[in-house]
Amino acid sequence: MDSFIKRVGTIYVPVENPAISSIWYQKTLGAVENYRDEDKAILDFANQSFFLVKSKIGEKAIFKDYKGAEHFLMTFEVDGIDELKQFHSFLTQKEVTVGNIEDRGHPGNNFVYYDLDGNKFDVWSELSPTFSK
Template sequence: MENQLIRVGTTYIPVSDPRVSAAWYKEKLGAEVNYEDQDKAIIDLAGQSFFLVKASENEKANFFDQKGAERFSLTFEVDGIESLKSFHHTLHSLGVKTGVIENRGHAGRNFVFSDPDGNLFDVWSELSSAFRKGGSVENS
């Protein structure tokens, strides 16, 4: 079967207050806020649309792996280790809860950060090969 999927268009993130979360994503991560009401906010971040959806209390996008560790479900990419270190420093200086930069035994380095609702996100120092070749998956 030929792969007809082109890209991920939208990711949904559970939050306690969409307007507060939209402001946080704008201030801390540079997201563009496109829409907001009491039930959801729509932001653009890293070439993708995110819906920040008002969820039940204590709901998060995270999951627990087989060893009981809480895990993220989304990894952002930056261009190289220096970009990773710079972004890590920036988030930390803005008061964002960040983990340490890790060597996980594969190419590049990673760190994890969380939003105010406890949603975990990973950041990886290696760009996907499609972006290295032409800047987007559509060009690969």
């Protein structure tokens, strides 16, 4: 059976202040802001639309698994291990909280980083086949 769903169009990220978070995403990740009001900022980056939604203080896009380990909701992809290392270094220089580059036992390497509001994201050194063409 063919899937009706073709791609993820929009991702919603909880933030304390959409204006301040939008500036962080623009300066740090190269996002482009398309719209902003007091409740949200709409950004384009990584071939996605991101809504930075004003949320209660302490809300984060993180969950814990059954063992209590903290998990991210999404993984960004870069094109190869060299680009992964460059991006890791870039974020470190911007004083973003980043984890170590690690081998998780599958192809490629990963690291995690946190945005201004403490949302945790993953980065992987392998591009999906659709983007590696």
